[in-house]
Amino acid sequence: xxxxxxxxxxxxxxxxxxxxxxxxxxxxxxxxxxxxxxxxxxxxxxxxxxxxxxxxxxxxxxxxxxxxxxxxxxxxxxxxxxxxxxxxxxxxxxxxxxxxxxxxxxxxxxxxx
Amino acid sequence: xxxxxxxxxxxxxxxxxxxxxxxxxxxxxxxxxxxxxxxxxxxxxxxxxxxxxxxxxxxxxxxxxxxxxxxxxxxxxxxxxxxxxxxxxxxxxxxxxxxxxxxxxxxxxxxxxx
Numbered sequence: 001x002x003x004x005x006x007x008x009x010x011x012x013x014x015x016x017x018x019x020x021x022x023x024x025x026x027x028x029x030x031x032x033x034x035x036x037x038x039x040x041x042x043x044x045x046x047x048x049x050x051x052x053x054x055x056x057x058x059x060x061x062x063x064x065x066x067x068x069x070x071x072x073x074x075x076x077x078x079x080x081x082x083x084x085x086x087x088x089x090x091x092x093x094x095x096x097x098x099x100x101x102x103x104x105x106x107x108x109x110x111x112x113x
Numbered sequence: 114x115x116x117x118x119x120x121x122x123x124x125x126x127x128x129x130x131x132x133x134x135x136x137x138x139x140x141x142x143x144x145x146x147x148x149x150x151x152x153x154x155x156x157x158x159x160x161x162x163x164x165x166x167x168x169x170x171x172x173x174x175x176x177x178x179x180x181x182x183x184x185x186x187x188x189x190x191x192x193x194x195x196x197x198x199x200x201x202x203x204x205x206x207x208x209x210x211x212x213x214x215x216x217x218x219x220x221x222x223x224x225x226x227x
Contacts (some may be wrong), residue, residue, distance in 0.1 A: 105155040
């Protein structure tokens with residue numbers, strides 16, 4: 001079945017620096033890749049997503065890139081702020097239209113003021 | 114609009130017992146997804162219900178089951194509880210069973226098995 005690897009598991013940056021989180025997936029048929037942010041004690045929330053027909057998508061300080069050939073996608077956060085501190089999860093759709101998301105194990109991002 | 118709600122917030126059971134967790138989706142959403150979030154393991158897909166039917170299930174034993182009611186609310190049942198079932202159980206809803214419709218998560222039910 002589909003497998004999603006996420007790295008790093010923890011990431012600490014200084015306020016204002018950029019943060020990059022990378023994920024790889026196993027099945028080339030996956031076609032949808034959302035990213036969720038989970039603040040401490042809160043529910044996961046979608047922050048950005050990308051479909052396989054697009055190579056890059058931006059939303060203010062957040063961007064996601066997708067390399068279908070290499071089967072990896074990345075989350076880029078620029079000008080990080082303390083409120084960006086959270087656990088970030090990537091996910092990939094399962095193949096064959098079976099309509100489920102397979103999540104990575106998460107990256108705990110800490111932005112130091 | 115009101116968000117996804119789950120009950121109870123916390124649930125403490127002993128090994129071998131049964132647990133029932135409930136989820137109410139956002140009004141207008143017909144799909145409900147269940148996930149298990151154990152420490153360090155991310156979100157593991159459990160079940161997906163759409164229009165009252167089970168559409169898919171993850172790699173969990175049959176003692177994890179559920180159903181979706183006509184009002185699209187859902188119930189997750191876990192039978193013969195084991196210690197490793199202790200986790201946060203998250204429910205999510207979306208407008209339909211198309212993956213690229215955003216999944217909105219509930220606050221979760223913290224299940225502790227003693």
